Each structure stands twice: as C-alpha cells, then as structure tokens.
Amino acid sequence: MTINKNDLNKYLDVAREAALKAGIVIKEHFGKVCPSMIDEKAKNDFVTNVDKKSEEIIKGYIKSHFNNHDILAEESSSERKGSTFLWIIDPLDGTLNYIRGLPSFAVSIALEINGDLVVGLIYEPLRENIYAAMRGHGSFKNGRRIHVSRSDTLSASLIATGFPYRIKDIIDPYLRVFKNFFMHAIGIRRGGSACLDLAYTAEGIFEGFFECALSPWDIAAGALLVEEAGGVVTDFNGDRQYLKTGNIIAGTKGVHNEMLRVIQETFKN
Ligand code: IPD
Ligand code: CA
Ligand code: CA
16 A cells, blocks of 8 residues: 555654654653652563653644544553554653663654554654654654665674563573674664664664564664665564564664574574
C-alpha cells in the first residue's frame, strides 16, 4: 500500500507536536526526581510520574486528532479497537538515566498502518534534537537529511548495545557476542536509551546496534529511522520480526551482516 506523502506529513506533524509538548514536562522535572515520584514496575524496572504525564500528554494530543486510531503505549494497557492505524509510544526512553540525572533520554513515537511502520519520530528534549522518518521519504535530524555511516566493516565500527537485564539467563551468549564485538570493533557503548541508540545509528555516530528482549515502543521509531537512513534492521534470525521478538540488529549493510553472522553462530551454540 502506498500512502500519500501529505498524509504522512500530517501524521508526523502530530507526532512532533505531541513529543514537544511532552518534552516541556520532561525538561521541567529533569534533575528533580525524588523517590516519591518513582515506582518499581518489576525488579530494577522503574517508572516515574514524569513518564506517566508524558504519556498522557502524547496520547491526549494524538487522540484529539485521530480519535479512531489504536494506541500502544508503554505505561498504559493497550487500546485496540481494530483500527488499521497503530501509534506506538515510549513516553520516556531512558527512564533510569532520567532518574539519575544522566542527560540521555528521549520520547519515541511511531505509526504503523496495516502492520507497516510508516512514521517514526524521536525527540531528545535536552538537546532539542528531532529525528524524523517517513517510509519511502528518508530520515531527518532537525529537518536535515541523515544517512548511516559509510563504514561498512565491524573493525571500523563503534557499536551500541543494551544489557539483557530483564532476561538474565541469556547473559552467557550475550557476553560471547559482546566479547567478539569487543575484540573486533573500535568500541562499544551502552547509552541506556534504545531509541537514541537507533537514532545515533541512523545519523552515523554508531555503525551498529544490537539488543535483546526489547519492547515495540523502544525500537519502532528508531528502526524506521535506520532503514530510511540507508541501514538494515532485522531480528536475530535475519527476518523483519524485530517488533515481535524484541531482538534487534541495526546497522550499515556490511556491519549488520557481520553482526548477524556472529549473533547467529553464538546463539545457536
Ligand atoms: C529502556 C531503554 C534501555 C534498554 C531497556 C529499555 P525505558 O527503556 O531503552 O536502553 O536497554 O531495555 O527498557 O524502560 O527506559 O523506557
Ligand atoms: Ca523504552
Ligand atoms: Ca519508557
């Protein structure tokens, strides 16, 4: 299905406005989070009043424009009415950084139509960076076109990852993969916000990113950004089921290829 560019722009504008509104609240409370504002959803998995407020603002704004669209957002139970439109929202990606005063977190909003990602927006409030992608029309940072890195080999790569803290029993294969990349790449970073790991891959800061057991809201917008910036995104089987499996490899064509090979060899043993 081809979607009219004007319509895509309209969806992107709503995502951008929603993220900017949420960003005001996020910035207001940054550095001021106290224990009474924090809940532990699961062990070492936190949510703050600010995550919840941000989500309320984003959902409210989207609903005020597209009341019949479905919404999947991290901090509320999913609202599926059978629409072909699905907004996928992470109101604050990098909550632990935010709580600790580490200035690396973002808002992530994506839109799927009939199961295809068509719009992705990531807003980094402290740096006022807006990353935006529309299917078939490229990826942009603050209105300027971005592309993945030209480096196409692992040995010339800075790789980003996240630790599998929710499923600690895969730590051994994860560490074997980590060791392989550690021995071959220029360096490895763990920034604490998966959507920013992907945005930075789309703009060529990182050549590749991999992580396991993520949720759709962590990666939907960022995956589209990487693809529209000329990169490749798959799950650990080399398929495009990363939103379902939560396992993701993203990078330049060559680096993605090398990472996929290492991950497949390691995880099957
Ligand atoms: C987390 C961040 C982090 C990743 C975690 C995610 P949250 O999202 O993206 O980088 O490693 O697995 O859950 O909880 O801060 O929205
Ligand atoms: Ca997240
Ligand atoms: Ca979040």
